[in-house]
Amino acid sequence: MKKVSFAHMGYSYLGFKQLVEDMGFEAVVPPNPSPATLDLGVTHAPEYACIPFKMVLGTYLEVLNKGAEMIITSGGVGPCRAGLYGMMHEKILHNLGYNFEIFVFDPPLTGLWSFFIKLRRVIKTAGISWLAFVDVIRRAWAKLKLLDELEQLATGIRPYEVKRGDTTRTFHSCLKIVEQARSQKEIAAAREECRQLLQSIPRDNGRRPLRVGIVGEIYVLLEPFMNLEIEKTLGEMGVITHRSIYLTQYTATDVLAHGAQDVRQLAHPYLNQFVGGHGQNSVGEAILYAQNGFDGVIQLAPFTCIPEIVAKSILPRVSRDFGIPVLSLTIDEQTGRAGIETRLEAFVDLLRQRREQMEARSNAALLPGY
Amino acid sequence: MASHIGFPTALFYYSHYPFWLAFFNRLGIEVVTSPKTTKAILDDGSREAVADACIPIKLYHGHVLTLKDKVDAIFIPRMVKINRRTTFCPKFLGLPDMVRASLPHLPPIIDLQVDASRGLLGFWPTCRGLADLLGRTRREAWSAYLEGRHHHHAYQKLLQAGYLPLQAMAKLRGETVDAPARTPGSLNLAVLGYPYQVYDQYISLDIIGKLKKLQVNIWTMEMINPARLYRLSGRLPKRLFWHYSNLVLGAAYYYLRQENIDGIIHVTAFGCGPDAMVDKIMELDIRKFSRGQIPFMSVSIDEQTGDAGITTRLEAFIDMLHQKRRGNR
Numbered sequence: 001m002k003k004v005s006f007a008h009m010g011y012s013y014l015g016f017k018q019l020v021e022d023m024g025f026e027a028v029v030p031p032n033p034s035p036a037t038l039d040l041g042v043t044h045a046p047e048y049a050c051i052p053f054k055m056v057l058g059t060y061l062e063v064l065n066k067g068a069e070m071i072i073t074s075g076g077v078g079p080c081r082a083g084l085y086g087m088m089h090e091k092i093l094h095n096l097g098y099n100f101e102i103f104v105f106d107p108p109l110t111g112l113w114s115f116f117i118k119l120r121r122v123i124k125t126a127g128i129s130w131l132a133f134v135d136v137i138r139r140a141w142a143k144l145k146l147l148d149e150l151e152q153l154a155t156g157i158r159p160y161e162v163k164r165g166d167t168t169r170t171f172h173s174c175l176k177i178v179e180q181a182r183s184q185k186e187i188a189a190a191r192e193e194c195r196q197l198l199q200s201i202p203r204d205n206g207r208r209p210l211r212v213g214i215v216g217e218i219y220v221l222l223e224p225f226m227n228l229e230i231e232k233t234l235g236e237m238g239v240i241t242h243r244s245i246y247l248t249q250y251t252a253t254d255v256l257a258h259g260a261q262d263v264r265q266l267a268h269p270y271l272n273q274f275v276g277g278h279g280q281n282s283v284g285e286a287i288l289y290a291q292n293g294f295d296g297v298i299q300l301a302p303f304t305c306i307p308e309i310v311a312k313s314i315l316p317r318v319s320r321d322f323g324i325p326v327l328s329l330t331i332d333e334q335t336g337r338a339g340i341e342t343r344l345e346a347f348v349d350l351l352r353q354r355r356e357q358m359e360a361r362s363n364a365a366l367l368p369g370y
Numbered sequence: 371m372a373s374h375i376g377f378p379t380a381l382f383y384y385s386h387y388p389f390w391l392a393f394f395n396r397l398g399i400e401v402v403t404s405p406k407t408t409k410a411i412l413d414d415g416s417r418e419a420v421a422d423a424c425i426p427i428k429l430y431h432g433h434v435l436t437l438k439d440k441v442d443a444i445f446i447p448r449m450v451k452i453n454r455r456t457t458f459c460p461k462f463l464g465l466p467d468m469v470r471a472s473l474p475h476l477p478p479i480i481d482l483q484v485d486a487s488r489g490l491l492g493f494w495p496t497c498r499g500l501a502d503l504l505g506r507t508r509r510e511a512w513s514a515y516l517e518g519r520h521h522h523h524a525y526q527k528l529l530q531a532g533y534l535p536l537q538a539m540a541k542l543r544g545e546t547v548d549a550p551a552r553t554p555g556s557l558n559l560a561v562l563g564y565p566y567q568v569y570d571q572y573i574s575l576d577i578i579g580k581l582k583k584l585q586v587n588i589w590t591m592e593m594i595n596p597a598r599l600y601r602l603s604g605r606l607p608k609r610l611f612w613h614y615s616n617l618v619l620g621a622a623y624y625y626l627r628q629e630n631i632d633g634i635i636h637v638t639a640f641g642c643g644p645d646a647m648v649d650k651i652m653e654l655d656i657r658k659f660s661r662g663q664i665p666f667m668s669v670s671i672d673e674q675t676g677d678a679g680i681t682t683r684l685e686a687f688i689d690m691l692h693q694k695r696r697g698n699r
Contacts, residue, residue: 046647046649046650047646048640048641048642048643048645048646049647049650050643050646053646075608078457078611078612079458079459079460079463080460081643081646081647083608083611084608084610084611084647086608087607088650088651091654092650092654271464271467272467273448273463273483275460275463276460276463276611277460279460301422304641305643306461306643307460309420309422309423309460309461310460310461310463310464310467310468312420312422313419313423313464313468313471313472314464314467314471316471317470330422
């Protein structure tokens with residue numbers, strides 16, 4: 001059986017593990033990213049490559065050392081560098097003497113034919129029929145959707161939890177339940193069970209959490225190791241977070257279609273051009289959050305990420321025009337947890353004071369949760 | 371209407387200035403360029419621009435600032451595509467928006483898009499838009515466009531004849547410029563990098579001048595036909611997305627094939643996104659294709675890079691090439 005692996009991005013590895021196993025391969029599950037993974041990546045990556053590049057390279061090195069023979073990953077259309085990462089990783093790893101196959105899937109809309117050819121090769125290697133493959137995809141998709149849903153649910157509950165850390169613990173036991181579920185039926189059952197588990201966490205509904213939107217680059221947004229568990233940290237400070245990107249929603253709007261048009265429309269007065277990656281989205285989504293009455297926006301960007309640098313230089317103007325505080329955090333291999341936490345605490349304090357001032361001015365308390 | 375238009379001497383200045391100069395002049399508009407880069411200009415730019423940007427972008431902000439009070443409008447075209455195959459670095463794509471968001475109290479910015487992926491006429495749609503904006507007729511715009519193209523071709527011809535961009539522009543202005551001379555027997559060095567990084571004397575720490583003083587024959591990517599560079603850089607399994615990167619990489623492959631080249635230097639800016647890829651590919655492929663025979667040095671420059679440090683590195687590299695030559699004989 002061929003040993004197949006993939007990159008680690010948030011909790012999606014559960015979905016991809018199932019996908020690969022159901023196709024009849026042996027899955028080499030990438031280990032949770034650790035400082036050692038990052039060190040491996042940093043050693044062999046170009047200095048100014050962004051942190052996702054280094055992290056993924058480190059992950060590949062780890063799975064190749066565990067015996068992976070084939071890697072499946074996603075490509076891109078540019079002008080963000082991520083579209084070339086498949087090629088670069090292959091070049092660097094071959095130069096280091098590793099022997100393996102890599103399949104880079106570009107978004108199907110950019111080249112339906114090459115997408116189909118590659119897919120056919122993968123399916124042929126797997127030795128399953130197209131019909132079976134469709135079923136495999138549908139189940140993996142259901143699982144990924146469930147993971148996104150649970151994550152969203154958990155971030156909504158965390159600020160209300162009575163005992164600190166309850167939600168995170170429950171969420172991790174939910175992940176175990178989801179991992180066991182394989183068929184559509186089991187996934188539906190797991191969904192019910194996990195929702196109940198999360199809903200039954202003791203809560204103090206008298207609190208009035210702040211609402212913060214998180215925009216930025218997909219990898220640092222999705223991978224908790226990379227963003228130093230920003231959603232957990234903020235949640236425990238009493239903030240409801242909303243991420244602009246969830247994997248399944250992103251796949252549906254940006255990979256399989258032409259992107260979220262409403263968000264791009266909003267960004268137009270400030271950035272009237274697609275700049276690759278999530279640059280234009282970050283601007284548009286910050287505006288969307290402002291319009292929906294969020295208290296603040298946090299931008300997460302990997303150091304040297306080109307589209308996010310463009311967005312970062314424009315966000316202060318959005319912040320001024322819409323009266324919404326924006327905090328830009330740049331993440332690289334030197335980023336420390338304490339530094340990020342201090343900045344988040346200061347930001348949350350600022351948002352609290354701002355709300356109090358606004359309430360004092362309007363002589364009325366804003367409704368809980370708003 | 372705008373009779374003085376500002377053109378910052380940074381980024382695409384080195385590739386397209388002759389075209390725009392001729393175009394605007396033909397329409398009776400004076401083009402005001404910013405002065406040569408100085409420390410003050412770079413410092414102003416670094417202060418105003420977003421901290422993570424690369425030096426060329428910060429420098430561009432600085433040059434825009436010097437033009438602020440002198441002109442009726444500043445011309446910052448949005449360079450999207452100048453051929454069908456590639457686009458520009460995202461920082462070029464968002465350039466007018468970045469400048470507008472970072473710098474307060476600017477004169478109007480003309481930020482028409484340059485997108486030559488449709489149609490055969492390159493800059494013409496942009497020129498047509500400019501004419502509409504400036505209140506000129508299509509006919510005037512067309513003749514100005516032709517004039518611009520004429521100048522651009524003349525400029526390209528000079529570049530391919532071996533003139534460096536600033537010399538070629540001087541020659542186009544009618545100044546007397548020494549014809550490029552090569553000393554037989556000296557070292558031949560390919561100096562590759564984005565034109566806005568290599569030819570800006572301040573942010574490149576005058577690498578070209580320093581090498582000339584060391585009596586080295588310099589070869590650059592502008593000396594080769596861009597179409598040829600594109601063919602060569604197309605050998606990668608996936609073409610790079612960015613126009614200038616394709617040229618640099620193509621030039622690296624081109625000079626690898628030339629027998630007389632002794633070494634290759636890549637000049638890059640700190641924090642340059644595309645170069646993180648280009649530099650690594652160059653490093654790996656130069657070693658692979660020349661079987662380790664052609665020395666390669668990558669010079670990365672930021673605001674803090676010292677003049678003496680660069681001089682030492684260049685001298686050491688040249689010494690090494692001399693030794694290698696003697697050893698081979």
